[in-house]
Structures are given as C-alpha cells and as structure tokens.
Amino acid sequence: PLLGFAQLDPRMIPEFYIDRTEVTNAAFAEFVQAGGYTDERWWRDAVADADPEVGVTEALGRFVDATGRPGPAGWTLGAPPEDLADHPVTGVSWFEATAYCQWRGAALPTLYPWARAALPRAGAWVPFSPTLAARSNLDGTGTVPVGSLDAISIAGAQDMLGNAREWTSTASIDGRYLLGASWADPEYFVSDSNAPSPWHRTDGDGFRCAQFGDDPVPPALLEPLTFPTQVFSARPTLSDDVFEATARFYAYDPAQPLGARVDSTATHPDGWSVEWVSVETPYGDRLPIRIHRPATPPPWESVVFFPGGNVLRSPEIEPIELVPLDFVLRSGRALVEPVYHGAFRRNDGRTLERWGNPTARTDLLRHWVQDLGRTLDYIEQDPDLRSNATSYLGLSLGAVVAPNLLAFEPRFRALVLYSGGFGVASSQASIDAQSGLADRVRAPVLLLVGDEDIVSPVEPHKTAFLGAFGSPDSAKVMRVFDAGHWPLPMNDVIRETVDFLDRFGG
Numbered sequence: 001p002l003l004g005f006a007q008l009d010p011r012m013i014p015e016f017y018i019d020r021t022e023v024t025n026a027a028f029a030e031f032v033q034a035g036g037y038t039d040e041r042w043w044r045d046a047v048a049d050a051d052p053e054v055g056v057t058e059a060l061g062r063f064v065d066a067t068g069r070p071g072p073a074g075w076t077l078g079a080p081p082e083d084l085a086d087h088p089v090t091g092v093s094w095f096e097a098t099a100y101c102q103w104r105g106a107a108l109p110t111l112y113p114w115a116r117a118a119l120p121r122a123g124a125w126v127p128f129s130p131t132l133a134a135r136s137n138l139d140g141t142g143t144v145p146v147g148s149l150d151a152i153s154i155a156g157a158q159d160m161l162g163n164a165r166e167w168t169s170t171a172s173i174d175g176r177y178l179l180g181a182s183w184a185d186p187e188y189f190v191s192d193s194n195a196p197s198p199w200h201r202t203d204g205d206g207f208r209c210a211q212f213g214d215d216p217v218p219p220a221l222l223e224p225l226t227f228p229t230q231v232f233s234a235r236p237t238l239s240d241d242v243f244e245a246t247a248r249f250y251a252y253d254p255a256q257p258l259g260a261r262v263d264s265t266a267t268h269p270d271g272w273s274v275e276w277v278s279v280e281t282p283y284g285d286r287l288p289i290r291i292h293r294p295a296t297p298p299p300w301e302s303v304v305f306f307p308g309g310n311v312l313r314s315p316e317i318e319p320i321e322l323v324p325l326d327f328v329l330r331s332g333r334a335l336v337e338p339v340y341h342g343a344f345r346r347n348d349g350r351t352l353e354r355w356g357n358p359t360a361r362t363d364l365l366r367h368w369v370q371d372l373g374r375t376l377d378y379i380e381q382d383p384d385l386r387s388n389a390t391s392y393l394g395l396s397l398g399a400v401v402a403p404n405l406l407a408f409e410p411r412f413r414a415l416v417l418y419s420g421g422f423g424v425a426s427s428q429a430s431i432d433a434q435s436g437l438a439d440r441v442r443a444p445v446l447l448l449v450g451d452e453d454i455v456s457p458v459e460p461h462k463t464a465f466l467g468a469f470g471s472p473d474s475a476k477v478m479r480v481f482d483a484g485h486w487p488l489p490m491n492d493v494i495r496e497t498v499d500f501l502d503r504f505g506g
Contacts, residue, residue, distance in 0.1 A: 011112045011218070011220050011221055012218065012220075013112055013113050013116050013221065014212060014213060014215055014217075014218065015212070015213045016109075016113045016210055016211065016212045016213065017210060017211045017212075018109055018113060018114070018117045018155065018157055018208060018209075018210040018211075019106075019157070019208035019209050019210070020147070020156065020157055020158055021088075021146035021147045021157070021158045021159060021208065022088035022089075022146050022158075022159055022163060022164050022166065022206050022207065022208045023088065023089050023097075023100065023206065023207055023208055023209065024085065024086050024087060024088060024089060024146055025075075025080035025081075025084050025085050025086075025087055025088070025089045026080075026085040026086060027089070028072065028080075028089040028092075028100060029079060029080060029085075031099075031100050031103055031104075032070060032071050032078055032079075034103070036099060036100065036103050037060060037063060037070035037071070038060070038070070039103075040056045040057075040060075041102075042099035042100075042102045042103045043056050043059060043060060043095065043099050044056055045102075046094075046095050046098040046099060046102075046198075047059045047095065050094065050095070050171075050176070050198045051198070051199075059095060062199065063093065063095070063096055063201075065077070065078060072089055072090065072091040072092045072096065072201070073091035073092070073201040073202075073203070074090065074091040074203055075091070084143070086145040086146060087143040087144065087145055087146065088143055088146055088159070088163055088164040088206040089164075089206055089207075090143065090164050090182075090202075090203050090204055090205055090206045091201050091202065091203050091205065092167075092201060092205060092206065092207065093198060093199050093200060093201045094108075094167050094176040094198035094199075094200070095198055095199070096201075097167040097206075097207035098167075098169070100207075100209070101207070101209040101210075104209060105211075106209035106210060106211045107169065107209065107210060107211065108167055108168055108169040108207060108209065108210065109168055109169065109208070109209075109210035110168055110169050110170045110221045110222060111168045111170040111177050111179060111225075112170075112221050113210055113221070114160075114166065114168050114179055114180075114210075115179075116155070117153055117154070117155040117157050117160065118132075118153045118154070118155075118157070118160040118161070118180070119132075119153065119154055132151060132152075132153060132160075132161055133161050133162070133187050133190055134187075135149055135150060135151040135152075136149065136151040136159065136161040136162030136163065136190075137149060137151070137159065137162040137163040137183045138161065138162040138181060138183065138185060138186065138187050138189070138190070139183075139184075139185065139186045139187060140162075140183040140184070141183070142183055143163055143164065143183050144163060144183070146158060146159055146163070147159065149163075151163075157208070160180055161180050161181060161190045162180070162181055162182065162183060162185070162190070163182065163183055163206075164180075164182055164183070164204060164205065164206030164207075165178045165179065165180055165181060165182045165185075165194070165204055165205050165206065166178065166179055166180045166206060166207050166208055167205065167206075167207040169222070170224065170225060171195075171224035171225070172195035172224065172225060172454060173224075174197065175195035175196050175197050175198065175200075175454075176195060176196075176198045177193060177194070177195045177225075178193075178194045178195070178196065178200075178205060179193060179194075182204030182205070183204065184204055185204075186322065186487075187322075192484070192485055192486065193454065193455070193485075194454070194484060195454050227424045227425050228425065228426070228427055228428065229428070230422070230424075230426070230428055230431060230461075231428060232422075232431075232460045232461075232464040235435060235439070235467070235468060236432040236433075236435045236436045236439075237435075237436055237439050238436040238437070238439070238440065243407075243436075243440060246408075247407075247408050249366060250365075250366050250369045250370065250408045251408075252282035252370050252373065252374075253282065254373075254377065256280065256282060257280060258279050258280060258374070258377055258378060258381065259279060259280040259286075260277060260278070260279050260378055260381065261277060261278050261279075262275060262276070262277050263276040263277060263278055263288070264276045268292070270295075270326070270329075271295035272292055272293055272294050272295050272329045273292070273293045274290065274291075274292055274293075275290070275291045275292075275293065276288060276289070276290055276291075277289050277291060277378065279374050279375075279377070279378050280374070281341075281367070281370060281371065281374055282370050282374070283341075283367055283370065285341070285346075287338055287339065287341075287371050287374055287375070288338075288339040288345070288346075289336060289337065289338050289339070289375055289378065290317060290336075290337040290339070291334060291335070291336050291337075292320060292328075292329055292334060292335040292337075293334050293384065294329045294330075294332050294333065294334060295329075296332045298383075298384035298385075299383070299384055299385060299386045300332065300333055300334045300384060300385060300386065301332075301333045301334070301386055301389040301390070301391070301501070301505055301506040302333065302334045302335075302336050302379050302385050302386070302389065302390045302391070303328050303333050303334070303335055303336065303390075303391050303392075303393050303416075303501070303505075304336045304337075304338070304372065304375055304376070304379075304390060304391070304392055304393065304412075305325065305335060305336065305337045305393045305394075305395075305398070306340070306368075306392070306393070306394045306395070306397070306398030306401070306402075306405070307323075307337075307395050307396075307397070307398055308395045308396030308397045308398060308419075308486070309396060309397045311340060311342075311343035311344065311351075311397065311398075312342075312343070312347075312351050312352045312355055312397075313347075313351075313352060314344060314347075315344065315345065315347065316344055316345060317337065317339060317344045317345070320335060320337075323395065324490070325393075327494045327497070327498070328393075331498045331501070333501070333505075334384075334385055336375060336379065336385075336390075338371050338372065338374075338375045340367070340368050340371045341364065341367035341368060341371055342354065342364055342367070351364070365401065365404050365405070368401070368405055369404075369405050369408050369409060372405055372409050373409055376390060376409070376411050376412075386506065388413070388506075389413060389505060389506030390411065390412055390413060391412060391413055391414040391415065391416060391501055391504075391505045392406060392412045392414070392415045392416070392443075393416045393417075393418075393497075394415070394416070394417050394418065394420065395418045395419065395486070396418065396419045396420075396485065396486055398417075398418075399417035399418055399419055399420025399421075399447075400420050400421070400423070400456075402415060402417055402420060402438075402441070403434045403435075403437040403438035403441060403468070403469075404434065404437055406441045406443070407437040407438070407440040407441055410442065410443075412443050413443060413444075413504060413505050413506065414443055414444050414445075414446070414500065414501060414504035414505045415441070415443050415444065415445045415446070416445075416446045416448070416497050416500060416501070417445065417446065417447045417448070418448050418449075418486065418488065418493065419448070419449055419450065419453060419455075419456075419485050419486045419488070420447055420449070420456070420462070420465060421447075421449065421453070421455075421456030421457075421458075421461045421462035421465040422434070422456060422461040422462075422464060422465050423455055423456050423461070424454070424455065424456065424457065424461065431464075434465075434468070435464075435468040438465070438468035438469045438470065439468060439469070439470045440470055441469050441470055441471065442470050442471055443471060443475075443504075444471055444472075444475035444476070444477075444500070444503075444504040445466060445469050445471050445475065445476050445477070446477045446478075446479075446496065446497065446500040447462065447465070447466045447476075447477070447478040447479070448478075448479050448481070448488055448492075448493055448496055448497070449462050449478065449479070449480055449481070449488070450480070450481055450482070450483030450484045450485060450486070450488055451480050451481065451482060451483070452482075452483060452484045453483075453484055453485045454484070454485070455485050456485075458480055462478065463478070466478050475504065477500065479492070479496050
C-alpha cells in the first residue's frame with residue numbers, strides 16, 4: 001500500500017481478522033484505567049525491538065498527555081474529552097499502539113494485511129479507491145465517530161482511509177509505517193506512505209488491531225521492507241543509434257491533421273476562462289485538453305501539467321485549486337492539462353494494472369509521449385498561446401516519468417518537477433534506463449523536494465536523478481524543504497516555480 005513501491009514482491013496472506021473500526025478514545029481509556037501504562041509486560045518487547053538502548057521505564061516516562069499524566073498526547077488528566085469518546089484515539093506512538101493491542105490479545109497489522117483489508121487484490125499495492133475516499137473523513141475539520149460515515153472497505157472495515165492515520169507493525173530502516181491518511185489530509189494522501197520514528201506522537205495518528213488464526217504468521221509478513229541494491233556512481237548514456245531507434249517507436253506523423261475542436265467554455269469566479277478542447281491522436285482516439293486562460297491579455301506562456309499517481313486511479317480530473325495550481329494563472333500563464341491516455345475519464349479501470357506490467361507500461365508511455373506532442377501541436381496553432389514559451393510541470397509521477405517522456409519531446413523551454421527522483425524500490429536496470437533518457441533532455445530543470453521523502457530520499461536518489469539530466473549544470477536547480485513526499489511548503493513552491501519560469505520559461 002505504498003506509493004512508489006509497486007515493484008515489491010507481493011506476499012501470501014493467511015486468514016486474519018482486523019478490527020472493524022479504529023480503536024476509540026473510550027476503548028483506549030480502558031487500557032489506561034487498567035494500569036496499562038505501568039505494566040511493563042505490554043511494552044517490553046516493543047521497546048526491545050524498536051529502540052533497545054532505551055529502557056522500558058524511561059520509555060514509559062515519555063508517553064504522557066498534555067498535563068503530564070500517562071496517556072495520548074492530546075488528552076488531559078489521563079482522560080480524553082468527553083465528547084470524543086467514540087472518536088478514534090490519536091496522538092499515540094507506535095509503542096502505545098503496540099502495547100494496547102498486546103494487552104487486548106491482538107497485534108498491530110503488518111502493512112500487507114492492512115492493504116488487503118482496505119482494497120481488492122488488484123489495488124492492494126496502492127490503497128486508493130475513489131469511491132471509498134469520497135465517503136471517508138479526509139480534508140476535514142477533525143475526527144468523527146468511528147463508523148459514522150459508512151466508509152466501508154472491501155473487507156468490511158470502516159474508515160481505513162481518513163479519520164486517523166494507522167500504525168502498522170512493519171518497519172522501515174528507522175521507523176514504522178503509518179497508512180491511510182488522516183482527517184486533515186487531502187484525498188490524494190491516501191496513496192502516500194509515511195514511516196516516522198516509532199516515538200512519533202501526532203494528532204491524527206491512530207491505529208486498529210488485528211489477529212491471525214491458529215497458524216503461525218509467515219515470517220515474510222513480519223520482515224522490514226527491504227529494497228534492491230542500487231548504484232549511482234556511474235552515469236549511463238544511450239548511443240545515438242540506440243536512442244534514434246527508441247525514438248522511432250514514440251514518433252508520429254506531425255502532418256496528421258490536428259482536428260482541434262472546442263468542446264466547452266466557462267468562466268472561473270476569479271476571472272480566468274476554462275476551456276475544454278480535443279484533438280486527434282496518432283493512435284486513433286481523441287485527446288481532451290483542459291485549458292485555463294488567465295485574465296490578463298494574450299499572448300501567454302503555457303505550462304503543461306502532468307499530475308501524480310492519481311492519474312492511474314481517479315475517474316475525473318481534479319479542480320486546479322486542489323494541488324493547487326491556480327498560482328500559474330495568477331502569474332499570467334495559461335495552464336494546459338491533457339487528459340493522458342488511460343487517465344481520468346479515459347481510464348477503463350485497467351490503467352493501474354497496465355502500469356504494473358512492463359510491456360503494457362511501455363505502450364502507455366508511448367501514448368503519453370504522443371499526447372504531449374499533440375498538446376504542443378495544439379499550442380503552436382493557438383494564437384493566444386506563445387508557441388516558443390511552453391514549460392512542463394510534473395508532480396510526483398509526472399516528475400518521475402519526465403525522462404521517459406521529455407527525451408522524445410524537445411519543445412519545452414523549462415521543466416519544473418515536484419517530488420521527483422529515483423525510487424528506493426526501482427531496479428538497477430530501471431534506474432540506468434531512465435538515466436540514459438534523462439541525459440537526452442537539455443531544457444533547464446527545477447526539482448523541488450522534501451527531505452523526509454521515504455519514496456525517494458534526497459541522497460542519493462534525488463541528487464542522482466537531477467544529475468542525470470543533460471541540461472547545463474548552471475540550469476539544474478534543486479531546492480529541499482522540510483517535508484515528506486508531498487505536499488511541499490506551498491509559498492516556497494510558488495516562489496521557486498514562478499522565479500524559475502520567469503528566468504527560463506519564455
């Protein structure tokens with residue numbers, strides 16, 4: 001259930017039980033009142049496993065509420081607010097969640113059964129379902145009573161997306177995985193992963209317990225996540241012959257009639273226009289393109305956007321305020337969003353499956369390259385859009401696949417990539433192939449990243465990713481923020497993006 005970790009081998013999961021709801025404040029209060037914070041039996045194994053240099057007594061001294069009493073971080077005088085008894089308990093560390101489940105005769109789920117309980121088998125490696133997410137407590141104002149929204153997973157469990165993030169027992173290098181997003185997170189967070197320190201105690205972090213049957217838990221389910229050995233010391237390149245042969249696979253006849261058609265127009269409350277156009281593709285389909293045109297007089301520079309992994313799962317394109325991207329309009333530029341092959345309304349329900357198949361993924365990338373090309377063909381014939389002033393903006397997946405797409409499309413003046421980088425789960429062959437393609441990209445590159453991105457760490461993954469681009473060193477810029485994979489600090493993102501586009505975009 002981890003964004004960017006789709007290459008991990010699946011695990012066979014025996015029969016198990018998982019709590020129908022997240023553990024509530026009332027249920028956790030029973031543990032506190034029963035002396036759970038003073039009985040070392042429930043803590044000894046967890047402390048020895050996660051931080052053996054810390055004694056149990058010292059550890060228990062850290063787990064106090066806002067008034068210094070034993071309990072979750074947000075409680076007072078050892079008790080939760082009376083009106084939140086049936087809400088999920090939050091502000092608990094991994095140790096507290098583990099101790100409670102052990103006291104109850106259960107255990108925290110590993111990430112594998114957690115994912116299996118959240119979604120059907122085909123989607124288990126990316127815990128995102130538009131229908132389930134729409135019913136869940138996401139991007140809200142606070143927790144809600146458990147089970148009150150009928151946000152029911154494939155296994156019948158409630159609130160696995162939203163309300164509270166949920167601790168699992170699965171270890172990373174130095175943390176434990178939290179899954180599912182909280183009430184405060186936007187919808188696209190449900191496909192993100194986080195593995196903070198097991199001492200982490202933040203509002204929004206909760207848990208549920210699980211139990212396996214009588215058979216022993218398979219060791220493969222209990223192991224920490226491990227990833228392929230990767231080498232970044234070399235900088236692979238492609239010979240001209242190999243690159244030209246590859247480029248022919250992605251090429252199309254630019255003389256093919258564009259067949260551009262305006263399908264709808266509307267006016268945004270902030271004064272810019274929203275236009276849907278469509279054009280013919282080289283593979284026999286029509287490509288819908290959403291264009292936001294600023295309120296300032298034309299002609300405008302353009303920014304072509306490729307979004308994150310939601311393109312593989314979401315049924316409809318999101319409002320631009322969600323990312324947000326409205327700052328592009330406010331900077332006086334047009335925002336151009338192709339609905340890429342297999343994305344959003346063009347998804348037949350199998351795009352995620354295709355992405356997981358190497359052969360089908362190659363065909364998908366081919367169509368995406370051609371979609372980008374036809375989008376630029378349209379921009380070149382639109383009198384309000386400056387044909388020589390188009391930039392590429394990629395978020396997460398859109399940043400990661402930039403070498404695969406832009407090696408074959410040289411018309412972009414500048415590239416802005418959010419949260420891109422080589423993935424910790426990527427094979428050496430995949431990294432080498434992407435490096436060879438990135439070397440063919442010459443446009444200036446801005447890479448904005450978080451220093452706590454566990455999908456793609458800054459060192460060496462993001463540094464090597466940026467270094468692979470064939471752009472001049474003076475035109476390759478990385479800015480690192482105190483953040484995870486996404487979101488990044490938006491004011492900083494806006495400043496860095498607009499400054500870079502002002503410098504290189506037109």
